[in-house]
Amino acid sequence: MKILKFGGTSVGSAENINKVISILEQQSKDTNIAVVVSAVGGITDKLLEAANLACNKDLEYKQTYNAIWSQHSKVIEGLFENSDHDKNLKKSHEALYDLISEKLNELKSLLDGIYLINELSPKTKDKLLSFGEALSSTIIYHTLKSRQVDVAYKNAQELIVTDSNFNNAIVNFEITNINIQLYFNSNSNAIVLLPGFVSKSVHGEITTLGRGGSDYTAAIIAAAIDADELQIWTDVSGMYTTNPKLVKQAAPIVELSYQEAVELSHFGAKVLYPPTVMPVLKKKIPIVIKNTLDPEALGTTITENTQPNGSPVKGISNIENIALLTLQGNGMVGVPGFGKRLFETLAQEKINIVLITQSSSEHSICFGISDNDAKRAKEVIDTVFEYEIQLLKIDPIIVETDLSIIAVIGDKMKNHQGISGKMFSTLGKNNVNIRAIAQGASERNISAIIHKNDVKKALNSLHEQFFEIKTKQINLFITGVGNVGERLIEQIHQQKSYLKENFKISLKIAGLSNSRTMVVNDDGINLKHWKQQLENGEKASLKGFLNHVKKLNLRNSVFVDITANDAVANIYGDYLKHSISVVACNKIACSGNIEYYNELKILSRQYNAAFLFETNVGAGLPVIDTLNHLVTSGDKINTIQAVLSGSLNFIFNNFNAETTFYDVVKQAQEEGYTEPDPRIDLSGIDVARKVLILARESGHALELSDLESDNFLTNDAMEAASVEDFFKTLIKDETYYQSLFKSAEDKNCQLKFVAEFNNGKAKVGLQEIPEGHPFYNLKGKDNIVMFYTQRYPEQPMIIKGAGAGADVTASGLFADIIRIANN
Missing domain, CATH: 3.40.50.720 (NAD(P)-binding Rossmann-like Domain)
Incomplete structure (x- = not known):
């Protein structure tokens, strides 16, 4: 026999309930099944909201009640939308509507009573919350009956017996197991439908099993009858490697051990309620988590032993809204009893501790609790240790809020070295600050407390490290x-x-x-x-x-x-x-x-x-990267000689006795080789900046003002009020520029604007480059850089190529991005 449990989303609409029915019809062909259902999605919250409003004398509770009515009515109408064409179906529809109306009227009377007496006791709260599962199970049962499915209805309150700890009752397994066994041994229906979450005390009072109680109901029944399998049907395809809402690459985990599932659930994986595992763990009954919306998906199977896979880490989980409290002081060292008093105080206040860590010096104890409990915890702890605080033996409790816990989990982690190293180095590289660390002796999980703003980045980074194909x-x-x-x-x-x-x-x-x-x-x-x-x-x-x-x-x-x-x-x-x-x-x-x-x-x-x-420097040319490699490897830069301006090289390669300097500069401006104001290029300031960067990367502390600059432009050109006026000076001073060309030509030289760095000094200026020099035949917009070093004293290392242009500059930026990616 199999036990199937369907959560609130699975029964949250007529469309989803029809999918549930299809699953039940398919599975009941092979074996008898028991089906446990939660309240319709969102109803439990609405019930609490209505009760709290009523308790606070707020008439808005009636609006919330109407929303509850409306939601169930919509589900019923969707399930019986064709009832007008079928007499029997219409009769079933009307009977169900009357039955649900009766139950909702009982709920209305209870809410009215809470409003009148202005009180909501735990006992009343359990009675109120039980309506959610009672309504959903009634709707699904009568729908199944209307479709001639072989189904029986059993109220779980008649089977599961508890103490009178309302809102979180403790099960009396001795009585409960007998009740369940007697019922199922005498039942022959293909399907038995039960409401989850609800139970009754030994005194016959309505109780509930606490958060995740429907999962727990299903597990109790599965263990009592030694079921072949417990299936938890929800709106996701199993337990994921991490939170899929925060990490898009998260994937369902095919297999988990019971212990791994408990750890993941404890640390925030909400698909499974941790106590659910306990009844079936003892009986070694497999748990399968499946997706109602995608029933063919493989899901997650939880068993005693799992097959080994590639990674020792099975999942990464997180708990939000954590506060970290620290009790510390020199007076704690070597003095027994501080821990006992601390944790007894928290237990008395029913404050749950999520994580504990203590330094080996005994100087401090850190523990994580829910943010909601932080203020109360500080008050009671400071009161209990008031004497020691006054004597300055310990400090008042320190509270840090807005934190989260992340946990890396896996049974096989203890057999693999380096898991914690990978975890913390990955977080460190991404600037995720860790406030506290805890690791169990079983080494099944490593937990860290971080700021809540870093959770998404931390989960994505760790998931990339442990689960993705090194992308x-x-x-x-x-x-x-x-x-x-x-x-x-x-x-x-x-x-x-x-x-x-x-x-x-x-x-x-x-x-x-x-x-x-x-x-x-x-x-x-x-x-x-x-x-x-x-x-x-x-x-x-x-x-x-x-x-x-x-x-x-x-x-x-x-x-x-x-x-x-x-x-x-x-x-x-x-x-x-x-x-x-x-x-x-x-x-x-x-x-x-x-x-x-x-x-x-x-x-x-x-x-x-x-x-x-x-x-x-040099746009897409690997100039700085090469320089850095030389310096890092222990080489020393003695001299740098370079032509570093593609625009100036273009201008002087095209300037001759048959052209005017004005025409060449104008062409360079129009073709985008210079800035809109060409003086920025012609003044040599851009080249000066480049050689300054190379000097600094070589280890020399120079400022731009330390560079010597030989400006070849006329004073009129530099002082022109506008770009238009600047071009007029070029026409006026053409004879001067032609003289520069003629001087070089007479010596069989080429004009090049050169940057030099030598013996800690740098300069830039126009030079006449003789034939045979590496700069002589430099064409177009090319750049060239020569490094003379201790290892290259006579024949320099030369880097040459296009040093300007959008494509090559973009490729240089792209190369830097790839360098970062490869780091």
């Missing part, structure tokens, strides 16, 4: 989506599948911002329609964007700056302090005040968040 998700927040930003988004969209398939890297753009609007989405932004989403986003704000990123608190978050904005550069530190990596195309942070540059480097190490800026 690392990177969450990107990009500000600045102009030409380069657009190309970066295109590249990410193009490469997403390739990276996931070949490198187990999953890239998700979770936020975009430009100077006008911003959009942030936890589920990721649709890269086919990102422009429309951004256009319809909220008003852009640097602080607002940062706050969105912090609030989402996603693992492996990366802020990508593709602007040239001072204000954006000045906010990097705020991201790094929240363990959010920074990838910067913007050169301002690394070439500005050296104190800020050093601060960002320190924050990056302190908060384990990358700070990468490869595109600051």
Whole structure:
């Protein structure tokens, strides 16, 4: 015989009850079954709400009662929607409606009585709550009968006998087991339907079995008759590897041991009520958790022994709304009795302890309880230890709220080294601060208390570590989506599948911002329609964007700056302090005040968040990465020589005696090689910033003011009031610019704007490069960097290639993102 229990969602609507009936008809073909049902979904809460309103003399209880009436009426109408065309069905419909009306009138009288006497005792509360299961089981029974199903109805109150501990009665198994056995031995119906949760005391008073009581009812019956199987039908396909509402990659667990199921249930997996396991555990009866809405799904089977699988960790669970209380003081050390007094006090107040940890010094005891009990616990503990507190032997109890417990669970964990190391290193990498740790002697679970805001990130990070095929998700927040930003988004969209398939890297753009609007989405932004989403986003704000990123608190978050904005550069530190990596195309942070540059480097190490800026020099060329590898491996940079401006290289490669300097600069501006104001490029300030960054990365503390700059522009050009006036000076001073070209040509040289760093000093300026020099044949917008080091003293290490352009700059940013993903 099998016992099936259906929860509130399973019987929450006519549609779902019809699915339940289909399951019962199918399963009863093979064996007799007993079916335990919960109240219709949401009714138990409504019953409590109505009772509390009535007790508080609030006439709104009548509205809640009407909602209860309406909900049951809707279910009945849905189950008998075709009764007008069938005389027998109509008769059954009317009879059921009258029966439910009678029960609901009893409920109304009880609520009216609570209102009149202004009191809700535990005994009355149990009587009130029993209506939920009585109503649902009556509806389902009469529906089954109307469809000619071989079914019997048995009120569980006639079988399950308890003490008089109302609201959470303790079962008298000696009497209860005999009652159940006698009934089922004499019953021959294919299906027996029973209400869950309800029972009666030895004195005949209505009692209830507490939270999860319907599960418990089913387990009691299963154990009493040695059932072949206990099935718990709910609205999910079993117990999951973690909370599927917080972790989308969570999956049903096929097999669990009884102990693993109890641990997962204790630590927040609400599919199964922990005491349910106890009656069937002794009898070794399998528990199967199934989905009413998807009955073909495999579900979770809970047995004594499970088959070994790939991971020793079976699940990750969490409990919300936890307070951490700490009793501490030097007067506790070596003095017996503190623990006894502490826990006796909590027991007397009926305050349940969820987690305990004590330091080996005996200086403190930490324990986790429900947030709702924290204030009361502090009051009673401070009162009990008032004498010791006055003598300064111990401190007043310390209370921390807004916490949650996360627990990694699995029977086989004790046989595997490194589980706790993986758990805590994963949390640490994601800046999840741990307030307390507990591990049982069985090593079946490792629990940690963390802030409630970190739960989603912690569960996702741990799930990725223990259950996913080593796929690392990177969450990107990009500000600045102009030409380069657009190309970066295109590249990410193009490469997403390739990276996931070949490198187990999953890239998700979770936020975009430009100077006008911003959009942030936890589920990721649709890269086919990102422009429309951004256009319809909220008003852009640097602080607002940062706050969105912090609030989402996603693992492996990366802020990508593709602007040239001072204000954006000045906010990097705020991201790094929240363990959010920074990838910067913007050169301002690394070439500005050296104190800020050093601060960002320190924050990056302190908060384990990358700070990468490869595109600051050479766009997509691996200049900084190569330099860092040289320095890290112990090499010393002696000299750097470089052509670092694609725009200036383009200009001087196209300038000759047959062209005018004005025409070439104008062409460079129109084709996007220079800034809208070409003086920014021609002044050499951009090149100066680049060589300054290389000098700093080489270990030299230089400021921009320390650089020597040989400006080849005329004073009139630099002092022009507008870009238009600047171009006029180029026409006026053409003879001067031609003289620069003629001087180089006469020496068989090429004009190149060169950056140099040597012996701790740096300079930039226009140089005449002789034939045969590596810079001589540099074409187009190419950059070139030569490193002379201790290991490369005569023949330098040379990096050469396109140093400007939206595509190569975007690819450099992309490379930095992949470096973070591979870390």
